[in-house]
Amino acid sequence: MPLPRFEKMPEEKKLQILEAAAREIAERGYEQSSLNRILEDAGLSKGAAYYYFEDKEDLIATVLRHYWLDFVSDPVSEVALETPDDFWNWLAELYAHPFDLIESQPWLLGFSKVVWNLPSVQRASGPMGEIWGQAMEWLQGFIVRGRELGAIRNDLSDELLMQMIMAIDNVHDRWLADHWEEMDSEEFRKFTVLFTDLMRRALETRYADTPPVDTPFTDS
Numbered sequence: 001m002p003l004p005r006f007e008k009m010p011e012e013k014k015l016q017i018l019e020a021a022a023r024e025i026a027e028r029g030y031e032q033s034s035l036n037r038i039l040e041d042a043g044l045s046k047g048a049a050y051y052y053f054e055d056k057e058d059l060i061a062t063v064l065r066h067y068w069l070d071f072v073s074d075p076v077s078e079v080a081l082e083t084p085d086d087f088w089n090w091l092a093e094l095y096a097h098p099f100d101l102i103e104s105q106p107w108l109l110g111f112s113k114v115v116w117n118l119p120s121v122q123r124a125s126g127p128m129g130e131i132w133g134q135a136m137e138w139l140q141g142f143i144v145r146g147r148e149l150g151a152i153r154n155d156l157s158d159e160l161l162m163q164m165i166m167a168i169d170n171v172h173d174r175w176l177a178d179h180w181e182e183m184d185s186e187e188f189r190k191f192t193v194l195f196t197d198l199m200r201r202a203l204e205t206r207y208a209d210t211p212p213v214d215t216p217f218t219d220s
Contacts, residue, residue, distance in 0.1 A: 001127065002062045006052040017042040017052070019105070021063045026110025030118060035059060054127075061127035064115060067101075067108060068131060075138070076145040084151035084205070092196040095172075099188045102180070113177045116170075139165060146203070153205050161203065168199055 006014065020041040025033045035056055039045070053059040081087050102109050115123070124132045143161055146152030152161070172195055183191065 001130070002053055002058060003051065006062075009052075013042070017044070018063050018066050019107075021059050022067075022105075022111040023107045025060065025063070025114050026107045030056070030060070030114055057122075058127045060115065061131055063111065064128065065131050065134075068135070076141045079145075081145070081149060084149055087146055087149050087151040088196060088200050088204075091199065092192055095192045095196060096189055098176075099185060099192075103185075109177060109180055112173065116173060116177070136162070150205050152203050164202055165199070168202060 006017075009017075017039065021033075021038045024038045024041065028034075033056065035050075035053065038059070039052075053062065079090060081090055118128075122128065139162055140158065142165075143152055143158055147154055156164075176191075
């Protein structure tokens, strides 16, 4: 968590620091980015870094928390949904949101690439581990709400469903990061619809009642 001095800063100045950090990390990567250079770019004095953050990882976690919470600001339980179709259409809109965000702040794409390429142990521990815990809590709420609406299958454990969702979502994020510049708004929305359909086919209730496909390993 950032130090109290950072929390007491005017909101505009905090946003300047977070944007400067995202830009720096996107351009130079995790190892080569500099706390002092980030604060200088934000209009603060060199050497003041540790007045606001414990270390670089704390700063990255603060940036990640800010933009991640912007992405999923509302718990799934508070979203007005009534049917399975409502649920999946809402997910498609959620996946479409990054286009507007990254289009207005393109450096977020580079920042996301850096974060995804960090070792998984680093992303799931320390300051970033707190955000990981929040993400897991949100994902659990996603599964619960989906089951309440009859949208998500109940024949698989929560743990397995969470692993499936994270694996599919990870592929989505990495592919999108590599191909972002090739798409315009219309192409991105088509991609979002197709990807949501992929997630739906993996998780939807109706597939829980479908007998497994016969394979050479199926007992006769």
